Amino acid sequence: MEAPQLEAVKQQFIDEEVIIITAGKSWGQPYNCEQWATNFGLTIPILDDEIDSLSSIFGNSIPHNVVIDGNGQIVYTSNGHNLAGIINVIENSLNTISGDYDDDGILDDVDNCIDVNNPLQNDNDLDGTGDACDSCDNLLVYVDGNIYGEVDYQSNYDIDIFDLITLMDIIANDDTNNCGYEIGDITNDGNVNIIDAIALIQRILYPE
Amino acid sequence: MFIFKYLIKFILFFSLVSSQYYQVGDQIENFGAPICMNGNGDDIWSYDQHGINKVIFLSVFATW
Numbered sequence: 001m002e003a004p005q006l007e008a009v010k011q012q013f014i015d016e017e018v019i020i021i022t023a024g025k026s027w028g029q030p031y032n033c034e035q036w037a038t039n040f041g042l043t044i045p046i047l048d049d050e051i052d053s054l055s056s057i058f059g060n061s062i063p064h065n066v067v068i069d070g071n072g073q074i075v076y077t078s079n080g081h082n083l084a085g086i087i088n089v090i091e092n093s094l095n096t097i098s099g100d101y102d103d104d105g106i107l108d109d110v111d112n113c114i115d116v117n118n119p120l121q122n123d124n125d126l127d128g129t130g131d132a133c134d135s136c137d138n139l140l141v142y143v144d145g146n147i148y149g150e151v152d153y154q155s156n157y158d159i160d161i162f163d164l165i166t167l168m169d170i171i172a173n174d175d176t177n178n179c180g181y182e183i184g185d186i187t188n189d190g191n192v193n194i195i196d197a198i199a200l201i202q203r204i205l206y207p208e
Numbered sequence: 209m210f211i212f213k214y215l216i217k218f219i220l221f222f223s224l225v226s227s228q229y230y231q232v233g234d235q236i237e238n239f240g241a242p243i244c245m246n247g248n249g250d251d252i253w254s255y256d257q258h259g260i261n262k263v264i265f266l267s268v269f270a271t272w
Contacts, residue, residue: 006267018263021253023241029272033244036271047241047253054241054268059229066230068264072255074234086265093263101261108261115260 003040005083009090010044017070017097018090023047023054025062070096127182136179145203147180159207164200171197 003022010020021044027033033046049055058066061079067089069075073096076089099107104117112121112130122131125138136142140155147170148162163180170178171193184192186199230236240254247253255264 009265013263016263017261018265019259020265021267023266023268024244024271025268026270026272029270031271037245043246045243045247045253046245048244049241049268054239054266056228057230057239058266058268062268062270064268066264066266066268068236068255068259068266070261070263072236072260074230074232074236077230077232090263090265097261097263099261115256 002081003036003042005081006044007042009083009087012087013090016094018094020044021047023049025049025052025055067093069093070098136182138179138182142179142183145183145186145200147184147200149179159200159203161204164197164204167192167197167200 006020006022013020022042024033024036024046025048027036027048027050031039033048036042037046047054052060055064058064058077059079063081064079065076065082065086066074067076067086070093075093076086099109100111101108102111102113102115102117104111104119106112106119106121108114112118112123112128113133116130116132118130118132123129123134124131125134125136127134127136127138129136141149141151141157143157145159145163146157147164148160148166150162151157166178166180167184167186169175170181170184175181181192184196186196186203189195236255238254238256240252240257243250243253250258
């Protein structure tokens with residue numbers, strides 16, 4: 001698909017739950033990824049398929065176009081530039097988007113576990129992620145600076161050098177998926193950064 | 209018989225080669241790739257993270 005056509009498709013479905021992405025390979029002949037976006041005015045995400053992670057599962061012909069409906073089913077996969085056919089398939093797929101992916105009666109916009117059926121929406125640690133899909137226990141384990149997450153059988157914990165090392169690791173790698181990240185904001189300023197590490201050092205040295 | 213044997217081999221080979229790609233009607237599993245431009249802060253695009261319950265249009269190209 002030509003770059004201007006992709007942008008046109010994006011504009012056509014900009015108000016719908018449609019994601020347009022493109023993936024490039026053989027960079028440097030002559031454009032690299034950034035040049036490709038700049039020269040052709042692409043604003044959609046451009047993926048790097050240099051190692052064929054996508055071509056190897058969808059098809060090696062170039063260009064290759066794939067449409068996946070709201071149920072995760074392939075509804076179009078073909079090479080070439082059949083823009084009209086692709087738009088038609090996308091339009092027909094819009095009715096597969098339910099707004100309630102896990103069928104638990106809670107719309108995705110407010111569902112605390114979008115892909116796990118949890119109609120009761122229990123969230124014991126009140127971190128906004130439902131218990132059904134929350135791997136971080138912010139009620140007993142990841143609390144009050146216990147970033148390393150070590151507790152004994154009675155749920156007692158110490159704040160020590162291991163928590164500091166873990167926090168430094170989280171900051172250095174911007175590891176937002178780490179359970180310790182959720183309680184890493186020691187200073188409660190909305191950011192997890194070196195200031196929090198300094199605050200944690202003070203807590204370790206001068207426990208209340 | 210000679211031609212028949214090679215025909216069977218060709219069909220088997222073609223089936224193996226072509227069956228690795230998703231076909232219309234297949235249910236996809238998670239897939240993804242690094243984002244090199246327009247990622248809005250994300251480094252990786254993955255279906256499970258960005259694509260669930262949405263219609264996805266993916267176009268794969270080469271720069272040549």
